[in-house]
Amino acid sequence: MKILLATVYHYPHTGGLSTHVATLKAGLQARGHEVDVLSFSDVPELTQNMKVRGPGFLMNKLSKGKGFVFGLKTRKKMLQKLMEAVKHKNYDIVNAQEVYATFAALDANMPVVSTVHGYLTYEALSAGNILKDSPEEKFLMEEEVKAYRSTREIITVDTRIKDYVKREAGVEGTAIRNFINIDTFRPEKEKKKDFRQKHGIEADVPVFFVPRRLTKKNGVIYPILALPAVLEKYPNAKLIYAGTGEAMDEMKRLIAEHKLQASVNLLGAIPHEVIKEYYALADVVLVPSVHSAGVEEATSISALEAMGSGSPLIACAVGGLKEIVNHEVDGILTEEKNVEELSAAMIDLLDHPEKGEVLAERARRKIEEEYSHLAAAEKYEEIYQRAVKR
Template sequence: MKFLLFTVFDFPHSGGMSTHMGLMRKGLTDRQNEVDTLSVSNLSILMRKIVLSLPCKLLNLINKDLGTLWVYGFTEVMLSILFFFSILFRQKYNVINCQDILAARIAIRFQRIFNYKIYLTAHGYFVLQAASDGCLNKDGFVGKLYLRFEKNVYSHPKVESIITVDSRIKQYIVDMAGHQGVYSKTTILKNFIDIDAFKQNGLDGGWLRGKWNLPKEKFIMLSTRRLVPKNGVVYPILALNELRGTKEFDNILLVYAGNGQEKSKMEELIKLHKLEDKVVFLGDVNHKEIAELYNVCDVILVPSVNSEGVEEATSISAIEGMACNKVVIASEIGGLKELIKHTYNGLLVKEKDAKDLADAIVTVYSDEANRKLLEINARKTVEEELSLDKRIKEYLDIFSGKKSNITEPR
């Protein structure tokens, strides 16, 4: 079969959707399928910087909604042209797997001409995500316009099937579409990873820590997150302060791998609580090197919060950490509470609750035997439920009209 993986966002980039697309391409190609990708990255650098980004920045000075409207509108027009001519002159696809609603709008526009099948993978909440990132006001004109576009895509008859990564997103789509018919064509397939790329690597932990300039003797808490509000990245700092005066405090180091708008706020908190020697910022880390970081840490923190109605899905970074036999402490929201079985393969804590997070850290730190059991079960969960091989087979069943072969998580 011939597939096009299609998004209006950058590919590749740092983020779960890009990781998902890369894994889909690998998994489908390994099974002798032909796979292409199309994204805004296919536009020239000159066009992206001058025609796309510069007007956006100028319009943002007037109103951020106008800047976002320009980016969405211009990107949709330019990718519509690329999409049309790439199919007309280069390739005929059996399946267009869209990764967002704007890509789906483009695919729907030309479906009658080229007669391909459209499948949408919904990674989150399109407009609410933009609002959470500070790109638009969901109650403004642009927000309402794109909410209407979302509804039209989810309920459009030319979209054969919708795949979501957790049950909350599925319910959001059904509610948005406004009729239960969408429920039957929407399938939950949790995020997944390449379990051969993420595992205990067997290398000397002290040597690896030296490579990353991390102390060999410390208990390292790792957060591989974009530093944005919805990821709750301030709460590990607040939890660390809650531990002040305990026996665990002196031996703990908090490490962040990622960048984003919250960094200045985090640095202010660190300074306020005099935690400068307890927190390390590594900045953006190449995804190919992330597995090394998982292997040098002792626990992984995913303290996500509800932001503008957006909740963390089945976090790929959490799954990667679990695959490396690490305990994940995560907020009890969204897809995280479907991924983590509390006290079996990880720990769940209340969102925005630094004290609860601190208590969970102490639990993992102080009980090594229980930590080892959680680590074993974490890897077992990923191997049995969240592997690339298993998930690609399920995607191919959906693309082939065999959805009945799939058992959704409950």
């Protein structure tokens, strides 16, 4: 098949959606399909600034949320033009990665199935992009329903999102949990010392790694709040974040307030290849997700990558994390926002590194058996074929 993966966001980029697209592409290609990706990155940078970012910024100044909606609609128009320019390639199917990519494919008169990674309206509320009970909230929910009812097939990345689509739009989707490239993300603990030397981290420093977009629903403030208790027993411990987002200012404030500047490192956005190295050099990976404005974690790609990379995982018991982590078997689950419980789990894995090794070994086996990109690509292929026949 000739398949086009499409998104109104940037690709490649830091974040779960971009990782999903790259991993799905690899799996489909391994199965012999021809796969292209079309994204907002294919729009010239000057055009992005002049027609999306600049006007959207000004509109948000006048009325919170209007610029955000304007940006989505404008991205859709740009993606549609890009699709129309490649229609001569005669793609069998377009796999849209969100609501407005779905609209772009529909208006370009191309066959489309849609992957739903989350809750567009609720996530916009959680991130503060729109206001509660605003016209923008009502509009985005209507757009979600319209997209879900118009596409040929719906794929969701976990069962909660499948239930959400059914509840809001009356459409039955197919849940295919997120997955990782098991060949790319594999244990490399033998390179731990080399990676630490490369990134300027001493060999004996306990390292906690948080590979998360810095947004409220990802609970990124809680490892900072849990760190002081850890430092009482392990004063040289380091907390390292990889990601950017609107929570950065609050995190910096908390770091300064608790005098943690020497113990917390905010790397910002780093390439996926480098993130792999931090998984290998870390002693523990943290995925501290929380409920926020009706949004909860799906099948976290960050958690799957950690489990595939040989690092023990501590995650909060919310959303899809409860599905993929078996507490005290292949990872540790803590109550969301419970700072004391989180710090106790962090200390426990430093106190008992052999426990972490056992958890990591079991996690890797689970990833190989249940979350392979090759097995997921086969499931996607079946849905594409079903959609083509409609």
